[in-house]
Amino acid sequence: MSNMDVRKDFYEFGKNMQIVAICTVLSIVTGVTSLIALIFIFIALGNIKKANLKLNNEYLEEFRSKYVRAFILRICGTIVLMIGVINLVFFFFIPSDFDSFWITVSISVILILAGLTFGITSVVAEMKAWKNLKRFFEENRSMFPGSISHELIDGCDKLKTAALLNALGFLIITAIIGFIYQIIGYFKLAKLNTLLLYDVPKTSPIQVNLPESRSISINKVASSFCPNCGTKLSGLGKFCPLCGSDIS
Numbered sequence: 703m704s705n706m707d708v709r710k711d712f713y714e715f716g717k718n719m720q721i722v723a724i725c726t727v728l729s730i731v732t733g734v735t736s737l738i739a740l741i742f743i744f745i746a747l748g749n750i751k752k753a754n755l756k757l758n759n760e761y762l763e764e765f766r767s768k769y770v771r772a773f774i775l776r777i778c779g780t781i782v783l784m785i786g787v788i789n790l791v792f793f794f795f796i797p798s799d800f801d802s803f804w805i806t807v808s809i810s811v812i813l814i815l816a817g818l819t820f821g822i823t824s825v826v827a828e829m830k831a832w833k834n835l836k837r838f839f840e841e842n843r844s845m846f847p848g849s850i851s852h853e854l855i856d857g858c859d860k861l862k863t864a865a866l867l868n869a870l871g872f873l874i875i876t877a878i879i880g881f882i883y884q885i886i887g888y889f890k891l892a893k894l895n896t897l898l899l900y901d902v903p904k905t906s907p908i909q910v911n912l913p914e915s916r917s918i919s920i921n922k923v924a925s926s927f928c929p930n931c932g933t934k935l936s937g938l939g940k941f942c943p944l945c946g947s948d949i950s
Contacts, residue, residue, distance in 0.1 A: 709897055711753035712846075716894025718746035723888035726881075761838035768831035775824035783817025786810045825869040832862040832887075847900045850893050857890025 725739035747766050754762040790810035793803070836858035843851045860883045867880030 708753050708756050708845075711749050711756075712894050713897045715746050715749035715753070716892050716897060718742045718749060719888055720892035720895055722746065723885055723892055726885050726888060759838055759842075761834045761841070764834040765831050765838065768827045768834065772824045772827035772831060775820050775827060779817045779820025779824060781817075782813050782820060786813025786817055789813065821869070825865055828865040829862050832858045832865065836862070846894075846897070850897065853890045853893045857887045857893075860884070860887035860890065 721742045722739045725735040728735040750762055750766055793806045836855055839854040864880045864883035864887060867876045871877035
């Protein structure tokens with residue numbers, strides 16, 4: 703990745719996802735960390751937004767918009783579902799006539815079904831969000847070191863599967879597996895927090911035509927690095943001090 707600002711945005715995304723992963727693990731002990739994880743997820747989405755201001759990539763934009771949509775739908779679905787359930791429960795403790803019975807039951811059923819519909823739609827949106835982020839990493843492998851690219855793609859797959867398994871949480875075992883997949887996925891995306899430890903990838907040579915009809919190859923980034931092993935060069939000597947390659 704030649705743009706250092708973009709590298710920094712993805713690095714910050716990785717740092718925030720690491721916090722999300724740790725807080726998700728700690729949520730087993732205390733639920734407060736779940737709220738902290740949610741806050742840092744949206745901070746991480748802000749990092750993606752900043753990166754996409756420079757990249758203008760449709761997959762990154764779709765990832766953000768679908769994830770936010772999934773979150774809103776999940777909140778709305780939970781609220782509507784809870785109102786429907788509470789309305790139905792309270793009915794059995796409050797005396798009412800026959801007509802009120804059917805009206806109350808009908809409203810409660812409608813609310814419960816609406817809440818479930820919102821929930822299912824939110825799961826589909828979240829799965830599509832992770833799929834879009836995966837496609838971005840797949841089509842832009844050259845932007846990241848090979849050791850990181852594989853982890854990022856696999857992390858998106860894990861989070862996509864986790865979204866589906868968590869939706870089937872009433873089966874308990876799926877909720878447990880989904881929770882594990884979610885943690886693994888977050889930690890894999892957190893690999894981006896090592897991005898700045900890698901050298902900036904070399905750019906392709908620029909050909910310059912000289913008046914004498916000769917051309918020379920100029921590489922502004924690669925000139926200070928060995929073309930064979932990538933070691934940073936001091937500018938002295940004709941051979942790489944590490945691998946011995948000819949750099950003259």
